Amino acid sequence: MCPLDHSPSTPSKTSSAPPQHHAAGLARAWPQEGFTRAPYWVYLDAQTYAREQTHIFRGKHWHYVGLEVEVPTPGDYKTTYIGEQSVVLTRADDLSLNVLVNRCxxxxxxVCREAFGKAKKLYCVYHAWSFTLKGDLSHAAFSQGLRGEGGLPKDFQLSEHGLQKCRVATLCGLVFATFSAETPPLEEWLGEVAVGIKRVLNRPLKVLGYDTQRIHANWKAYHENPRDSYHANILHTFYGTFGLSRMSQESGMVxxxxxxxxxxxxxxGTEKKSADYEATTAQLRSHNDGLHLEDPSILGWKDEFGDGVSVQILSTYPGFVLHQIAHSLATRHICPKGVGQTDLVWTYFGFADDDEAMTQKRLVQTNLAGSAGMVSVEDAAVCEMMQHAMADAQVGESFIEMGGKELDIQGSxxxxxxxxxxxxNHYKEDMGF
Ligand code: FES
Ligand SMILES: [Fe+2]
Structure with missing residues (x-):
């Protein structure tokens, strides 16, 4: 796996970048059907993309920035992103976690150029202003001037010139940050979905590696994908053909x-066959009885969490995913990089008490995920194909009525x-569409 790389990153294994269209002149009215449609310009329009940075990424939401275990001891830091804004996650001397805007x-x-590191202070190379790991300005070079000349004004106060600080909250080792004072407490904001986090992250974590993938598509195309339970057993040959996840199995959505x-x-392992299932899967190219694995160890799975769940994909608005695919565990951080490009940062992990055999099993099954993963490669490919297909669309919208036209339904x-x-629905509200 590649080290974390915040520079223009690893090309995905799919197709080349589509032409960048900024949808100049497109009508920006949302279709009257509302949240059962997404107009194609919303994936293409540069002005809309710029407004998202303010209305969503600096709005009233919690944004994933990393794992506590990535900065375990005082002085540890990690640079990451909230939307396009570079931020630094630090562990201060008092063990507090801090998320600071990476801008002097x-x-x-x-003020911080490395992906990870250890430091006593954050030091800006331009004029040597130094900040504590909590973001407070501790020293400004030549602030008193030299030989009675220069220097900062007499009313200059170090305390008035710190780095911009985010609110920080944690749950089960995940670290989230927000720019807004109005974002509700993290667990309240997560609601019932916190259960899915606590189910997987039930003890101290150990990072196994990273993979940063550049997807040539708008960030929302990827954000839709892991919350799209409809596609999972249709697009992904590996799931359906080899039985890791099928619609005939017990499943649900929360x-x-x-x-x-x-x-x-x-x-x-909870198959319930039915005539309508058989009739439908006979039409699916992803259920291929002619395929067999020479080495089936990638499928080997034991009920690690005691509830029989073999695959769980969890997604929080607007840019975080937590997956359990058999024994492969990872976070995915969706980082927009312009209207038609997205970096997807995968952090693979296990538990601190895993033995070597379990660590190896997690690493083997991680071949299902990531930029070239046998399941996940298809998600990036579809996002890029969508971006290509939409790129010249002056009109048009997606149709989102599987399972009804409502926000709520009975059943799961x-x-x-x-x-x-x-x-x-939330996006429209945040953006004022
Ligand atoms: S810009 Fe950072 S010290 Fe001048
Ligand atoms: Fe998928």
């Missing part, structure tokens, strides 16, 4: 009451685009 309070230079977040799950069927309708 003097003239806006980046949204929080507000409809911002979702997880869906499948229990392998995965044959539903309910989580996507809920996403667009």
């Amino acid at each position: 309070a003097h003239r806006g230079n980046m 949204l929080d009451k507000a409809g911002r977040h979702v997880y869906f799950y499948t229990k392998a 069927s995965k044959l539903s685009e309910r989580a996507i309708r809920n996403f667009w």
Whole structure:
């Protein structure tokens, strides 16, 4: 796996970048059907993309920034992103976690250039202003001037020139941050979906590796994907053919009451055949009885969490995914990089008490995930194909009515685009469409 790389990153293994269209002149009215449609310009329009940075990424939401275990001891730091804004996650001497805008309070230079590191202070190379790991300005070079000349004004106060600080909250080792004072407490904001986090992250974590993938598509195309339980058993040959996840198995989908977040799950080995299932899967190219694995160890799975769930994909608004695919565990951080490009940062992990055999099993099954993963490669490919197909569209919109036209339904069927309708509902509200 590649080290974390925040520079223009690893090309995905799919196709080349589509032409960048900024949809100049497109009508920007949302279709009258509302959240059962997403107009194609919303994936293409540069002005809309710029407004998302303010209305969503600096709005009243919690944004994933990392794992506590990535910065375990005083002085540890990690640079990451909230939307396009570079931020630094630090562990201060008092063990507190801090998320600071990576922009010097003097003239806006980046104060932290490495992906990870250890430091006593954050030092801006431009004019040597130094900040504590809590973001307070501790020293400004030549602030008193030299030989009675120069220097900062007499009323200059160090305390008035710190780095911009975010609010920080944690749950089960995940670290989230927000720019807004109005974002509700993290667990309240997560609602019922916190259960899906606590189910997997039930003890101290150990990072196994990273993979950063550049997807040539708008960030929302990827954000829709892991909350799209309808596609999982249709697009992905590996799931259906080899039985890790099928619609014939016991499964379900859980949204929080507000409809911002979702997880869906499948229990392998709980097949219930039915005539309508057989008739449908006979039409699916992803269920291929002619394929067999020379080495089936990638499928080996034991009920690690004691509830029979073999696959759980959890997604929080607007840019975080937690997956359990058999024994492969990872976070995915969706980082927009312009209207038609997205970096997807995968952090693979296990538990601190895993033995070597379990660590190896997690690493082997991680071949299902990531930029070239046998399941996940198809998600990036579809996002890029969508971006290509939409690129010249002056009109048009997606149709999101699988499982009904409502935000809510009775039952928990995965044959539903309910989580996507809920996403667009919140997006419309945040953006004022
Ligand atoms: S921009 Fe940072 S010290 Fe001048
Ligand atoms: Fe998928």
